Amino acid sequence: MNALTGRLFAVSVLAGFFLASSSAFAASSSIDGIWEGSASVRGQEVPLRLQISGPATDLHAALLNGAEQSVASSAKLQDGKLLLNFNYFARSLEATVAGEQLTGTFGTTSASPKAAPRVPVTLHRASAVSNVSTGPDIHGDWEIAVSSSKGESAWQLRIDPATRDAAPATIRAVIQRIDGDTGSLYGAWDGNQYKVSHFTAAGPALYSIVPRENGTLLVSNLLATETQKVQARDLVARRPAEARKENLAAPTESTEQTRIKDPSAPFTFKFPDVTGKEVSSSDARFRDKVVIVAIGGSWCPNCHDEAPFLESLYKQFHGKGLEVVNLSFEEEDQLQNPTRLRAFIQRYGITYPVLIAGTPDQLTEKITQADHLNCWPTSFILGRDGRVREVHAGFAGPANPPAHQALEHEVTALVEKLLAEPRPVQKASF
Known part of the structure; x- marks a missing residue:
């Protein structure tokens, strides 16, 4: 080995050393x-x-x-x-x-x-050690008596055993309100209560569930604002049979919350899409079609739950005459540049029209044909004649499997029924 070769060899060794050291540092600093x-x-x-x-x-x-x-x-x-x-x-x-x-x-x-x-x-x-205690058995269906601003008298509470994926947790709970569910809430017994929670991209939720000697549960929203505490403090959950014995009202059916003022009149809308192009119910694409008009907003967690179902319906029945349109109500800063709404569309691969209808506080101002419209989301299902055949307030998401499956089945059956109806006879023009 001559001097030049020796120097090149030394440089190669040092380069290898620094490269290996760099790789080792990268591995040691990994946050996987x-x-x-x-x-x-x-x-x-x-x-x-x-x-x-x-x-x-x-x-x-x-x-x-x-x-x-x-x-x-x-x-x-x-x-x-x-x-x-x-x-x-x-x-x-x-x-x-x-x-x-x-x-x-x-x-x-x-x-x-x-x-x-x-x-x-x-x-x-995360630690591999998980210490959780098993508390009283409270699995099954419950009803929470409420007096909500949306006119409800009861919410559904469903509690199931937690899955293995939910460590550290022993139960999974979900509260179903008229406008939708809380999402899955996981938790364990701490000796006095179950504390159930989630932390998702939509934000946090935290509830306490205290079993009582009389067979009821005391349910509290631990993250309630001062305004919400009036409704969220010391809510009592009973088994449905016990609630009926006490003559307490059952949860409101989703089809009974919102009504159409004039069922004989066609449902109309005219709003721009995210590119600024105006889309109207009078457009040719909606003529003689079964149409689902979904009211929502990209800020609304239950609207995120609904979007994949609407997209699946659209793909399944669009070729047979189904149209879906989303009327989205966004906050003022999003109206100027709807980045979140665009991300919402991309996340769920939405291919049906999404229109920007206004801000959330403009809901009843912009949708004038409905009475008692106060739930996010709300879907109006129109027949081929443009009239509203059914209104669904809220959305039962995958966190509430029985209600979610029942809703999917009901809406799918209604869409199929409406698609089977004959197209309206067009009047001749002279």
Whole structure:
């Protein structure tokens, strides 16, 4: 080996050493895996679980809620700073990585002064040890007596055993209201109560469920605002049979909440889509068609649950004469640049028209043909003659399997029935 060859060999060895060291550092600084911790919300600690995978150049992440995942639209790790965007809810998680701990905040990305403040989050690597206690058996169906602003007298509460994916938890609960369900709430017995919660891209939820000696449950929304506490404090849940014995009203049927003022008149709409193009019920594409007009907003979690079902109906029956149109009511800052609505459309692969109808407080001003319209979402199902045949308030999502399956079956059957009706006879013009 001559001097030149020796120097080249030495440089090669050093380069290999530094490359190996760099790779080792990258591996040791990886944040792959499950992270768990909590978010501080209104004086309460809400459990939070996060899964991160991939190298820094191709990072992926998702908030975990049992077997359910809220997948991040984008994930970035740079200089010890983690940024996860959930564009379909206009929210983000920002955290600093320090060893085995992530510390940061979660909340809206909106610059609006009306936006809710971001909440602090602290996470550490998940432990394989899970200590949970099994409490009293409260599985099954319950009814919660309420007096809500939407006119309800009762909500449904369903409690099931937690799946293996829900560690650390022993029960899964869901509250079904007229406008939709809470999503899956997981929790365990702490010796005095079940605390059930979730933390998804839509945000946190936390409830306590206290079994009582008289066979009822005391249910409290632990994250209720001051306004909500009037309704959310000390709610009592009873088995349905016991509620009937006490002459308490059952939960309102979804088809009984909203009515059409004049059922003989065609349902009409005219709003722009996300590109600014105006779409109207008088357009040729809707003529003689069965139409589902879905009222919602990309800020609404239950509207996110409804979107995949509407898209599946559209794909299944569009060729037979079904049209679907979404009338979306968005906050003022989103009207100027509907980035969240575009992300919503992309996330669910929506191919039917999505129109921007106004702001949420303009609902009854813009949709004038309905009476007692106050639920997000609400769907109007029109026959081929343009008249409303049925109105469905709210949406029972996958977190409430029996109600979700029943709703899917009912709406699908109605669509098939309306598609089988003859097309209206067009009057001759002279």
